[in-house]
Amino acid sequence: MVHYPVYNKQGKVICTAVTNLDIHDIARCAMTFGVRAGYIINPLDSQKELVRKIIAHWREGAGALYNPIRKQAFERIEVRASLQEVIQDISRSHRLPVKTVATDATQHKKNISYNHMHELLYEGPWPYLLVLGTGWGLAREVLEESDYILAPVEGVLDYNHLSVRSAIAIILDRLTGNR
């Protein structure tokens, strides 16, 4: 989950603030759909510190005692300053280059379908990193540099303004194809 570089409403590249419930929903979705790790990406020290405090509360603090099931989910959450750092981390630990799969609410020429991406994921051997933007979406350079861009989540009406929480849930459900 990328907080920088993303667009604001005016199309300017900004850094968004972290939303507490986003972290919970990513953690719980990651646990449900077998995602190895969820990375909260924000370059600001104060924001990284905030996320670390939230994680610590649920992993080792009062939250861990109150809700051990949530503790389990939070064990999959990490904080990093940049997408580059996450890419390096994953590639290093897997000893294989990670394939990045960006997401966007609008269509792109290089869009890949959910079925096709599902096949690639289960074919191996590469580690895959699903990249989601907060605010008004990922900056253009992130989309351009990604290996794939997933087709937008389309509903029934012509309204493509889901929250990043809803988008993550739907995308992981579609990609794992377990229905």
Added chain:
Amino acid sequence: MVHYPVYNKQGKVICTAVTNLDIHDIARCAMTFGVRAGYIINPLDSQKELVRKIIAHWREGAGALYNPIRKQAFERIEVRASLQEVIQDISRSHRLPVKTVATDATQHKKNISYNHMHELLYEGPWPYLLVLGTGWGLAREVLEESDYILAPVEGVLDYNHLSVRSAIAIILDRLTGNR
């Protein structure tokens, strides 16, 4: 979205507090997937008042000016004191009895699959009401009195603790089957 009657962690029936972002996510999901209306159900006057304030902010207040796209989504959101009230409202406005579709994280004998429910929804003529519980899920009597209970959302791992926000997004995506 039901805040009463639902279970707490100890299995006692309680009334949960409204979560601001739940309302946003329901509104945006309803707009995306063509749901006619989203009902926030809470019997407490103070909670109903809070929800009405949030709705008014995005429909007519500063929020409507700041984000007209969000305003559009909030036009589908209503507040009611009880599930019975919602059932009566829908049945009256459609002049047809509403069919209730409850959801639960565990399996039930009367579970209906997403494909089967999808067929029923598009076959008509009935209005359908999808019922989701907050907290630790819908009280048993709500499940028993419902016309259908949807199969639980199952992921890849044996972890069934998605947020109600994630569950709504996935369920609507599965039921509309537009992928």
